[in-house]
Amino acid sequence: MKDISLVRFLPMVPRVPFIKVRMIAAVLSVLAIIASVVLFSTKGLNYGIDFTGGTVIELDTGADPDMDLIRSVMSDLGYPGATVQGIEPAAGQPNPHNYVRVGIPLQSEEGEAGAQAQQLAMVAVTEGLEAEIGAFEIRNQESVGSQVSGELRQKGLMAVGIALLLVLAYIWFRFEWQFGLGAVMALFHDVILTIGVFSLTQIEFNLSIIAAILTIVGYSLNDTVIVYDRIRENLRKFKKMPLPEVLNVSINDTLSRTIITSLTTLLALLALYILGGSGLRGFAFAMIWGVFVGTYSSIFVASPLLLLLKLKRGANTGGEVATF
Structure with a gap:
């Protein structure tokens, strides 16, 4: 040979x-x-949520998600650098499509006012996404504070x-x-x-x-x-x-x-x-x-x-x- x-x-x-x-x-x-x-x-x-703080939500859109559309919606909402990642479901899951992780940056420092601002931002993001991509389910939600x-x-x-x-x-x-x-x-x-x-x-x-x-x-x-x-x-x-x-x-x-x-x-x-x-x-x-x-x-x-x-x-x- x-x-x-x-x-x-x-x-x-x-x-x-x-x-x-x-x-x-x-x-x-x-x-x-x-x-x-x-x-x-x-x-x-371009620091991620790990270093800036914020909220990460995991969405189930019920179909293969349009990642470019989601990024466009987040940019229109005022978050052009927001994290948008596709996640393949684990083996054996009934849904064949990917899930989506969307990061919402921290709006202000921790405290009651900061928590309210973060909640308002999350409502605005979910409503904006729903208007463009249709109904979806929030499978998981994680928050990272400014101190962490x-x-x-x-x-x-x-x-x-x-x-x-x-x-x-x-x-x-x-x-x-x-x-x-x-x-x-x-x-x-x-x-x-x-x-x-x-x-x-x-x-x-x-x-x-x-x-x-x-x-x-x-x-x-x-x-x-x-x-x-x-x-x-x-x-x-x-x-x-x-x-x-x-x-x-x-x-x-x-x-x-x-x-x-x-x-x-x-x-x-x-x-x-x-x-x-x-x-x-x-x-x-x-x-x-x-x-x-x-x-x-x-x-x-x-x-x-x-x-x-x-x-x-x-x-x-x-x-x-x-x-x-």
């Missing part, structure tokens, strides 16, 4: 000059980070921060401080660019996206550690080779593994994005973006940063000062 594996189509000893183009990559990364910060400062994020949503937002930010600190400690312990700082700076790069693309696209930012960001951190870190481990190995192996050349050789040594891992991960994520429904689409999009940006940062950010941080051949990397 003919071997058609991807490895056969990749060079056995690739020698792509990644380090030579590091300045171009650095300019692109800096511009992307600046653009992400500007977008976040001006447009912000604020705590979720704070804990989500804390989770990302703690993850980055633990990464710094782990890499510092396993390698040297230059490796730890380089890995964390690359992860900051990935997180900021992910927030920037969500600010640009205005895809709903909810708890599932926080989970995706933490997964991106883990994926990018894994790729970076593979490259760093080969760099440390080659620093011991090629004691007289200049550091830029060692970095380039190490990146090329792991290139086949990086490409194959990224492609197989993307295949699964594309299937999730296409077939997973609207409820998982934001998560899948974040992960697809994370695979691209994580692969890019492990090659063009994490490794070249070792040059900027003046990496030396210490106890863990061969015992001699690296030549630049």
Whole structure:
């Protein structure tokens, strides 16, 4: 049988000059980070009910719902960014059609006045939807107050921060401080660019996206550690080779593994994005973006940063000062 594996189509000893183009990559990364910060400062994020508070109602329309019509009605009612998601019924349910989850943003702070405002908004939404799509049944209703949503937002930010600190400690312990700082700076790069693309696209930012960001951190870190481990190995192996050349050789040594891992991960994520429904689409999009940006940062950010941080051949990397 003919071997058609991807490895056969990749060079056995690739020698792509990644380090030579590091300045171009650095300019692109800096511009992307600046653009992400500007977008976040001006447009912000399209926070979901998890972070803003509000009410989510689950509707049974009795037939396949017209999602575009429901979104149009919500926009006409003054909620253009409201959450509208289709939900497939569980196996064995008598209804073959999808249900719909509709999010109504929090109208005002908690209290009697806030509760009344939220109730009036819900009445207006249900009456407006009924006038356009016909009668429906409210199967479930959930409310998230402003205090709870604020705590979720704070804990989500804390989770990302703690993850980055633990990464710094782990890499510092396993390698040297230059490796730890380089890995964390690359992860900051990935997180900021992910927030920037969500600010640009205005895809709903909810708890599932926080989970995706933490997964991106883990994926990018894994790729970076593979490259760093080969760099440390080659620093011991090629004691007289200049550091830029060692970095380039190490990146090329792991290139086949990086490409194959990224492609197989993307295949699964594309299937999730296409077939997973609207409820998982934001998560899948974040992960697809994370695979691209994580692969890019492990090659063009994490490794070249070792040059900027003046990496030396210490106890863990061969015992001699690296030549630049």
